[in-house]
Amino acid sequence: MTSISSPTRQDKGGFRALLGRFPFLPALLILVVLLVLNGIFEPNSLSFRSLTGLVRTYLALMLLAVAQTYVVYAADIDLSVGAIASLVNVTIIVLMQHWGGGGLSVLAALGIGVLVGLACGLVNGFVVAALRLQAIVATFATSIFFTGLALVILPVAGMPAPTVFWRTYGGTFFGIPFVFYAAAALAILLYLLARTRLATQLLAVGDGQQAAFQSGLPVTAIRIGGYALCGVFAALAAFCITGDTASGDPLVGAKMTLFSVAAVVLGGSALSGGFGTVAGSVIAALIIGLINSLVFFAGTPSHWQNFVQGLAILAALMVGVLVSRRGRA
Amino acid sequence: MTKLKLSGVSKAYGATLALRRGDLALDTGEVHVLIGANGSGKSTLCKIMAGSVRPDAGEVLLDGQAVTVSGPRAAQALGIGIFYQELSLADHRSVAENICLPDLPKKNGFFVDREALLEKAGRYIALFERVAGDSLHATATVGDLRADQRQLVEIMKALATEAPILIFDEPTSALDRAQVDRFFEILRDLKSEGRSIVFISHRMDEIFAIGDRVTVIRDGETVGTEAIADTSPEAVIRMMVGVQETLATPQAAPPSHEASHEIALTVEKLTGLGFRDVDFEVRRGEILGLGGLHGQGQSALLKALFGAPPARAGQVVLNGQPLRTESPRAAIAQGIAYVSGDRGRDGVISGRPILENVTPIHALRNRLVLARPGPLSEKALPALKALNTKFAGLSHSIGSLSGGNQQKIVIARWLIDKPDILLLDDPTKGIDLSAKADLFALIRRLAEEGLAILLYSSEDAELLNNADRILVFNGGAVSRELSGADRTRYNLYQAAYEAA
Numbered sequence: 001m002t003s004i005s006s007p008t009r010q011d012k013g014g015f016r017a018l019l020g021r022f023p024f025l026p027a028l029l030i031l032v033v034l035l036v037l038n039g040i041f042e043p044n045s046l047s048f049r050s051l052t053g054l055v056r057t058y059l060a061l062m063l064l065a066v067a068q069t070y071v072v073y074a075a076d077i078d079l080s081v082g083a084i085a086s087l088v089n090v091t092i093i094v095l096m097q098h099w100g101g102g103g104l105s106v107l108a109a110l111g112i113g114v115l116v117g118l119a120c121g122l123v124n125g126f127v128v129a130a131l132r133l134q135a136i137v138a139t140f141a142t143s144i145f146f147t148g149l150a151l152v153i154l155p156v157a158g159m160p161a162p163t164v165f166w167r168t169y170g171g172t173f174f175g176i177p178f179v180f181y182a183a184a185a186l187a188i189l190l191y192l193l194a195r196t197r198l199a200t201q202l203l204a205v206g207d208g209q210q211a212a213f214q215s216g217l218p219v220t221a222i223r224i225g226g227y228a229l230c231g232v233f234a235a236l237a238a239f240c241i242t243g244d245t246a247s248g249d250p251l252v253g254a255k256m257t258l259f260s261v262a263a264v265v266l267g268g269s270a271l272s273g274g275f276g277t278v279a280g281s282v283i284a285a286l287i288i289g290l291i292n293s294l295v296f297f298a299g300t301p302s303h304w305q306n307f308v309q310g311l312a313i314l315a316a317l318m319v320g321v322l323v324s325r326r327g328r329a
Numbered sequence: 330m331t332k333l334k335l336s337g338v339s340k341a342y343g344a345t346l347a348l349r350r351g352d353l354a355l356d357t358g359e360v361h362v363l364i365g366a367n368g369s370g371k372s373t374l375c376k377i378m379a380g381s382v383r384p385d386a387g388e389v390l391l392d393g394q395a396v397t398v399s400g401p402r403a404a405q406a407l408g409i410g411i412f413y414q415e416l417s418l419a420d421h422r423s424v425a426e427n428i429c430l431p432d433l434p435k436k437n438g439f440f441v442d443r444e445a446l447l448e449k450a451g452r453y454i455a456l457f458e459r460v461a462g463d464s465l466h467a468t469a470t471v472g473d474l475r476a477d478q479r480q481l482v483e484i485m486k487a488l489a490t491e492a493p494i495l496i497f498d499e500p501t502s503a504l505d506r507a508q509v510d511r512f513f514e515i516l517r518d519l520k521s522e523g524r525s526i527v528f529i530s531h532r533m534d535e536i537f538a539i540g541d542r543v544t545v546i547r548d549g550e551t552v553g554t555e556a557i558a559d560t561s562p563e564a565v566i567r568m569m570v571g572v573q574e575t576l577a578t579p580q581a582a583p584p585s586h587e588a589s590h591e592i593a594l595t596v597e598k599l600t601g602l603g604f605r606d607v608d609f610e611v612r613r614g615e616i617l618g619l620g621g622l623h624g625q626g627q628s629a630l631l632k633a634l635f636g637a638p639p640a641r642a643g644q645v646v647l648n649g650q651p652l653r654t655e656s657p658r659a660a661i662a663q664g665i666a667y668v669s670g671d672r673g674r675d676g677v678i679s680g681r682p683i684l685e686n687v688t689p690i691h692a693l694r695n696r697l698v699l700a701r702p703g704p705l706s707e708k709a710l711p712a713l714k715a716l717n718t719k720f721a722g723l724s725h726s727i728g729s730l731s732g733g734n735q736q737k738i739v740i741a742r743w744l745i746d747k748p749d750i751l752l753l754d755d756p757t758k759g760i761d762l763s764a765k766a767d768l769f770a771l772i773r774r775l776a777e778e779g780l781a782i783l784l785y786s787s788e789d790a791e792l793l794n795n796a797d798r799i800l801v802f803n804g805g806a807v808s809r810e811l812s813g814a815d816r817t818r819y820n821l822y823q824a825a826y827e828a829a
Contacts, residue, residue: 020470196439200422204430207419214381214417215486216401216431275421 019324023268024280026323030266030316031283034290042297052177056170058289059179059186060085060240064256065263065281066190067233072264073202074226075209075273076128076135080143081234081260084120085253087146088113088238090154093161093248101162114235120146121231125224143257150250157249161242169243182240190278193229202226206273259288262313266320287316331393332357332525333378333409333494338387339549340373345759347373349549351387353527355494360516360526362536362557365546366569366822367623367787371529372414374546375498378527379411380404405431410490414498414529416483420472425450427471428485453485456515460508476503484512488519495519496527501535513539531622533562533826547571566826570818590614593781594652594750596634599643603629604805607643611750611781616772618796619785620811621825625802627785631752634783635667636660647749661693666743666751668736670758670787676739677727684709684723686738691745712741716771733764740771751775753784757791769795789821801825 019025038045064081071078092109099105120142127138171178193199201222205212213219234253241252261271266284269276291312300308331354338351348370355361363371376382378389380398389396391407398404404411418427425446426433434445450467457465465478474482480503487495501509516526516539530536536543537557545552545568552568590612599607604626611617619627633640636654645652653659657667669675678686684702687709692700706723713720718737720730727735736756743751753772757765772795776782786792792799798812801824809824811817 192440195441195443197433197435197441198439200426200430200433200441204419204422204426207421208417211413211417211419212430214379214401214411214413216405218402274419 022277022279023275023324024277024283025268026320027267027280027283027287029323030319031287031290034287034294038290038294038297041294041299045293045297052179054286054289054293055183056177056179056244058285059182060237060244061256061259061263061288062183062282062285063186063233063237063240064253064260065267065285066186066278067230067237068260068264069267069269069276069278069281070199070202070229070233071135071226072261072269072271073199073206073273073276074223075206075271076223076226077139077261077271078124078227078230079136079139079257079261080120080124080146081230081237082253082255082257083143083146083150084117084231084234085238085241085256086250087120087150087153088116088235089242089252090150090159090248090250091116092238092242093159094153096162096165097159101164103164106162106165110239113238114232117231117233117235117238118228119231120234121228122224124231125227128227129220129223143254147250147254154248154250157247157251159248161246161248166243166246169240186282190282194278198222198225198229203274203276206270206275208274259285262317263288266313266317268320268324288313291316330357331355332391334388334390335374335378336388336390338374338377338384338389340370340377340382340384346549348377348384350551351377351546351549352551353544354554355525355527356542357525358520358523359541360520360528360539362540362543363527363529363546364531364536364543364565364569366789369546369569370549371546372498375411375496375527375529378404378494378496379409381411401431405490405492408493409496410487410492410494411496412483412487412498412500414502416479417486418471418479418483420470422471423467424454424465424469424471424474424482424485425467427482428453428489430486431490449489450485453489456485456488457481457508457511460505460511477505477508480504481508488515493523494525494527498529499531500528501530501532509535531826533565536565537562545569562826563823566819566822569822593648595644595646597644597646599630599633599640599645601629601633601640601642602638604633604802607807609800609807609810611783613779613781614776615798616776616782616784616796618792618799619783619802620789620792620796620799620821621802621808623787625825626805627802628754629805630802631667631754631783631785634660634750634752635665637667658693661690664747664749666690666748668740668743668751668753668756670755672732672735672739672759677735679728680726682724683713683720683727683730683738686727687713687723687741688745690742694746708745709741712744713738715744716741717767731761731764733760733767736760736764736768737771740768744775747780749781751780751782753782753786755785755787757786757788765791789818793818793821803827 044050064085067081068078092113095109095112096106099108124139124142127133127142128135169178201217204217205219205222209219245252263284264281265271266287267277267280269280291309295305295308295312333355335351335353338348340348351370351374353374365371373382377384378398380401380403389398396407398407428450429446434442434449436442447467454465454467461478461481465474465481471479471482480500484500501512504512519526528539540557542554542556543560543565544554545565547569592610593613594611596607596609607630609617621627634645634654636656636659639654645654647663652663684705688705691708709723716737718734718741720734727738757768772782784796793816798810799816799821800807801809801811801821803825808827811820
């Protein structure tokens with residue numbers, strides 16, 4: 001008798017355990033479904049070329065989603081990731097232009113770009129964790145501030161990126177597109193970051209700030225660390241935006257901020273903190289990308305595209321939440 | 330030899346004085362028991378030692394040197410580890426990560442050394458191997474564990490600090506006998522290593538089994554310290570009680586009263602989350618007090634009678650009819666009223682006018698569709714007037730009132746349509762003294778008007794002065810009933826502290 005009933009229980013426990021370890025499984029499932037749907041509407045969309053294009057376009061959103069995930073770990077939020085990306089975008093464009101657009105000047109500009117992102121993250125961390133302002137409002141305010149700086153640096157969109165920069169980003173090495181190297185590097189970086197003390201400490205802070213404080217964790221420093229990490233990844237996202245668009249635009253990142261939050265949730269992380277994975281956020285960023293391309297391939301009239309996009313993202317969120325709930329119940 | 334000495338330590342939270350004058354001298358190699366009634370300041374004293382609360386005044390000497398424990402990190406650096414009564418665990422993290430959280434083993438500067446983490450955590454888990462249950466292992470998620478296992482993890486976390494001074498603030502409340510025995514074995518080992526241990530428990534038998542000395546705290550002040558060998562449970566309780574406060578004239582109605590009034594509520598073998606097999610009767614006109622230490626099932630019982638959440642087993646009869654308590658909605662319809670001390674969460678509709686705060690129950694019981702201010706005001710005003718509520722106008726926000734008057738508004742809510750049973754769940758929490766006296770006068774009057782009242786209060790004096798009978802809860806069950814002249818502080822403490 002027990003031998004009959006135990007396997008099913010084991011299965012359920014197994015699924016739960018699996019979901020506990022890989023909370024992004026629902027997102028992965030949705031990703032596969034979307035790939036199949038894309039293939040049905042436009043077989044060409046599954047070609048190597050199209051997939052490369054997809055990654056090239058959405059690598060920036062993946063990085064922004066990763067950036068957002070680290071602050072959400074600690075139950076914070078950063079509504080300025082898009083603005084940071086814009087600021088870094090115009091900063092490196094102007095610097096590369098100023099320094100003549102050679103290979104060295106590009107590298108130097110990228111170095112400065114990372115520092116700008118880091119500085120923005122530290123500012124956010126300072127106002128939220130040290131001054132104890134509400135994260136959602138404080139980072140909204142800093143986002144306006146960062147956008148303002150970007151507009152001072154480059155008042156109008158359109159300054160082109162040096163050829164060497166966007167050629168590299170869109171180029172191919174040994175038959176493999178550059179963006180795949182970048183994606184692989186990102187994967188390794190995320191793998192390493194997941195094993196740092198900071199990642200565990202961020203999650204512990206997100207689980208309960210009071211408990212973390214009482215455990216002797218330096219809560220303020222940890223939260224600032226989360227924002228700093230977020231700023232750096234927003235800068236990396238800016239590099240991808242710049243590579244993809246090949247120009248500077250002080251407002252380019254703004255519309256991506258809330259997509260990054262949506263990706264974090266879709267990827268299975270809890271906005272209340274303490275629980276989540278960066279892998280989920282990356283997958284979810286791809287889901288958002290695939291939804292956009294699916295809407296296009298399905299031949300949706302252009303004035304209906306936003307409407308359908310919104311519905312599709314809602315549906316994806318619902319499926320994700322339902323599957324997770326079933327697993328946890 | 331004195332390891333840690335606190336003298337004249339005090340702490341106030343706003344107007345509430347949590348600790349008036351705390352003194353404690355902790356020796357090397359002893360288990361020092363702290364005991365005191367609800368809210369006497371034990372936990373505050375522990376938190377001051379552990380750095381999570383900063384004292385307003387007083388001196389802390391460690392090995393004879395004055396030190397400032399500026400935070401939990403500083404306390405760890407000074408060699409002070411603590412078990413928090415409310416636990417300090419991260420629910421989504423693994424057992425191993427929680428045990429080592431204060432000091433995650435690292436390698437190459439940035440990374441968590443997983444092997445060292447599992448090895449270190451494994452050592453502490455092994456200490457409780459036979460009593461913890463299979464599901465407690467290094468990689469289990471803490472949120473999935475049972476209450477007793479979570480408490481064991483918090484113990485392991487405190488032990489893992491390897492601090493010379495260890496503080497345990499009620500570490501045994503959820504543990505079973507075998508787990509407590511094992512824990513005590515470990516404590517004895519630590520003691521023989523020369524560690525200094527502060528131990529809080531409400532179980533007298535545990536205190537006398539493990540303690541070397543006992544310090545009694547009463548109303549935020551250290552009363553005295555005795556060697557366990559030279560004292561007895563009765564003597565300790567007498568120290569906790571202090572000079573027997575003269576009770577207000579017993580307000581219990583004369584015996585004839587009981588006979589003349591009908592039984593309003595009968596509870597039989599009621600069992601739910603946090604209480605079990607509770608039996609009692611309440612008559613109309615009676616105030617039945619629920620006493621004992623915090624969290625022994627009193628609040629849980631009141632909430633269960635209100636259906637939030639319902640009890641799991643047992644019978645409740647109201648006026649001869651079985652009471653359905655599947656939800657608060659059903660309970661309200663049958664004439665049950667519930668007032669919580671947690672006004673912010675359970676009572677006040679913040680930011681809304683007084684009128685809206687007085688009328689929701691009336692609207693619910695009469696299934697009102699329209700909320701017309703005129704007729705509603707006519708209902709609300711007499712109810713408020715009966716309670717002597719001070720307010721400028723019905724349209725003013727409830728936030729403009731003092732805590733005591735807010736609570737009166739919440740009580741008035743239930744009085745527009747007279748209920749049969751009034752459940753008061755620590756109703757005077759955070760209310761100033763004169764408002765308290767007002768409220769209790771009002772509660773007595775409501776009883777005289779024929780309501781049956783169940784009163785839980787975390788302040789023993791309130792129960793002793795206001796309840797006609799007191800059921801003392803201990804470990805989720807009623808351990809004793811006090812009535813008439815038996816209603817003394819001594820009897821209350823004795824019943825509350827004896828082994829459950």
